[in-house]
Amino acid sequence: MTLVADKLKNLRDRLTRRDSPLPFPDTLNIESSYQCNLKCFMCPRHFDESLQGSFPIELFKERVVPILPKFKYVHLTGWGEPLMNKHLVEMLALCKQAGLWVCFTSNGLLLKEPLSRRVLETGLDMINISCDASDPKTYEFVRGKGTFDILQQRMKHMADLRREMGSKTRLEWAFVMMKNNLHEMVGAARLAAQYGFERFHAKHMETAINREDLGNALWNTGLVDPPGAEWDAKLEAALEELRQVGRETGLELEIHPRTFVRDGQCIARPANQVFIDYIGNVSSCCYLNKLDVKPYILPEERPKDDGVMGGITLKDFAEILESPRYVEFRRQWLRGEIPESCHSCINLNRMKPGA
DSSP states (O other), X not given: OOHHHHHHHHHHXXXXXXXXXXXXXXXXXXXXXXXXXXXXXXXXXXGSTTOOOBOOHHHIIIIIGGGGGGOSEEEOOSSSOGGGSTTHHHHHHHHHHTTOEEEEEEOSTTOOTTHHHHHHHTTOSEEEEEOOOSSHHHHHHHHSSSOHHHHHHHHHHHHHHHHHHTOOOEEEEEEEEOTTTGGGHHHXXXXXXXXXXXXXXXXXXXXXXXXXXXXXXXXXXXXXXXXXXXXXXXXXXXXXXXXXXXXXXXXXXXXXOSSOEETTEETTOTTTEEEEOTTOEEESSXXXXXXXXXXXXXXXXXXXXXXXXXXXXXXXXXXXXXXXXXXXXXXXXXXXXXXXXXXXXXXXXGGSTTO
């Protein structure tokens, strides 16, 4: 065993002891909105369109703000469009006042004046704008509306406005890689560099409304036939072209791994992050809550434990984080054990060799 591996093992052994205090989670994810102005091909949010709403600003101030300084990072995004929460700017400002690194992910269509200027004035650290195409037809297939040209205007406007204001907020282009749009990833990266974005995030498709739609994924979900050698080769070729764009333009790249494991842990870091959905349910990530965000999982496949550790409308946030149930959930992951509530997550297949 190497010195580094030995130190990691000793640290994990200490953290998983029942009498040893766990470090506080470093990342907070808040579902600022469960409303959205788009119906994306791969998003299960509109599986039940009766579920709508935004995170109440009063609840945010009363139950979340007091504990914000204990975190390092906050991402104000869940399954909806954050900019549909009319209090998003105030939430961003409160998070920055608490000294956190702050970002949110948006489809970008609502980033127009004066809202775009107000967002930048908060001093947030990054805005991730999702666009999974370099062509209007493909964009419309993925995102559900013919708004590609409008989005391009919004993206260019944000880059220009940021320069005008002297803002240090970074812009990231988020691209969900699928079989039906992989051929446009390199073109999208070139547009990102052209507009002045600093970062391009190539993410894998992880969700769908129907099980059959998971056939568009470029990794083995375990629920449909794996993509096969042909798509393996296409993906690697596209990623090499993407890396070349990065070398040519200086565009930073974040390439989502096909395997979902790092140092024996889920790369979503369930032991180190917390998720609060728009009605106040607390879990470790957006796949663990009572909303039906996994319609592709059959009822008989679902675990008895849904992963919800409590609700901040009824309990103090800190009390939930320190509850024996949540502490044990985190310790299980640190021990390399998979909690019952995580068993229906298709990303577990990415923690297996050959995923």
